[in-house]
Amino acid sequence: NLRNLTLSSPLCGRRQAVRGPAFMFNARGTSLTSEEERFLDATEYGNIPVVRKMLDESSTLNVNCVDYMGQNGLQLAVGNEHLEVTELLLRRDNLARIGDALLLAISKGYVRIVEAILSHPSFFTSERLTRSPCELQDDDFYSYDEDGTRFSPDITPIILAAHCQKYEVVHMLLMKGARIERPHDYFCKCADCTEKQRKDSFSHSRSRINAYRGLASPAYLSLSSEDPVLTALELSNELAKLANIEKEFKNDYRKLSMQCKDFVVGVLDLCRDTEEVEAILNGDISAELEEGQHHRSLLSRVKLAIKYEVKKFVAHPNCQQQLLTIWYENLSGLREQAIAVKCLVVLVVALGLPLLAVGYWFAPCSKVRSCVSW
Ligand SMILES: [Zn+2]
Structure with a gap:
């Protein structure tokens, strides 16, 4: 997955990389039809009229086609902060990788786009927000191939928002019922933990520290x-x-x-x-x-x-x-006195304590009371 890691760095422009050596190792880049290529270009550069026209008119267009880096149109639009293109794409009902797009928008701090994605029908059940990509392996909500999300598979949207200190996004997700689950005890022997430990102990430890990192973030602490x-x-x-x-x-x-x-x-x-x-x-x-x-x-x-x-x-x-x-609550005058006076007062009070206590017995509401309680 190293190739994917280096290529998904935001600094690495799409055009630049096409000419780079990575292109030679990738057979998928060539399998795009010219229509799909035009569509991906339009989503990447935020060409709203072209995207709208292609979505409305073309019956053969596959909206989930991916470029050589494994990003589909939605991810390209979100990554380049094109809110309107994102909204156009979200109206399609067979759209894949909405989860990846959400994580991308959160990591970049595009609040309006996060809002748009969260209003998608697939978030009507809160399960999508509370479970991480590795727990939710049942549909094309997240991509699971080697080119998939560049975020750790145990990261849920709210953990990512907490890591990135996005107060608005954390608030939005909390309102939708998402929470960061507190990891079990380190020596927990429940079936779930044993299974995770057995499967991949490194991932297990990493998911624990990721969860704690989210829990300890000021954004999550103050809002949750x-x-x-x-x-x-x-x-x-x-x-x-x-x-x-x-x-x-x-x-x-x-x-x-x-x-x-x-x-x-x-x-x-x-x-x-x-x-x-x-x-x-x-x-x-x-x-x-x-x-x-x-x-x-x-x-x-x-x-x-x-x-x-x-x-x-x-x-x-x-x-x-x-x-x-x-x-100094009851003896505000004492605070301004010199050290010697303070010591003297303490000594007198200490010596007179039996007398004061007897006095308190007879007149609990008098001024003497304050001395005793002090
Ligand atoms: Zn456990």
Whole structure:
């Protein structure tokens, strides 16, 4: 497949390659009829009138014919960002390789074309979006010959969109019900995993890392999760553990774990006021508040970050500022005092603690209470 890899590079123009040595090794280039050649040219260069005329009038035209690089008209139109030609082709009901065209459009970031392809009737069932090319080997939705898609066969559209950080496309696919499946445990012994491991252990490992790469991408984290901070913190921990288990991909997993941590810090960076910082540091407080706790003292995300050793998060100015505010909550005047005064106050409070405690017993609502709770 090396020939295909080198030829599908976007820099390699079609005309140029025809004259190149690759042409000599390829017998298929010669088998195109002149009509098919004209059709492929029209789709590649976005010649709308010619494409429309040929689609309407010619009864012999095979719309799925492929050029010497194994790309059909749809792929050529999508690859060259011709939205209208793509729409014309999508109206044909016997069109093949729609999945390949979708992946191509996602990788290039052509949002309008992705939208057009997703409105095709073949996406009315969400199965097409949730399953990868290698799982969906039942029709001509993806090409499976050697010239097929240049994407890894375990990549679903949403994984690719997440890899490419296309927020709009990820959102569109999530709306259509596509999700990235969390890979099973590394030592999972279920029938599915055993079969994949037996068939091709390299592909199995690669599909796992591809899925995690999608899960850890900021676009997917922020759009798919109700609580992105919690999801990212837990994922970073899971990836750090995997780095120690799957040693051969150690660097990749470490990088992804770091990416999740950076995402959490990035979210904290974006905060504009105390309320937002509190929301991030405390997480989902609705459950705990019902039990009557004071939400300021929860800081569940900070505790989690300390547990998972996300130092950047805890040391972030926004987080530290919030922690200091809580520290001096009832004694705001103390903050401006010199170190010696602070030490003295601590000493006096520590020595007087038994007395203060007794005082608290008799008058729980007085000012003394704040000293004890402090
Ligand atoms: Zn399994």
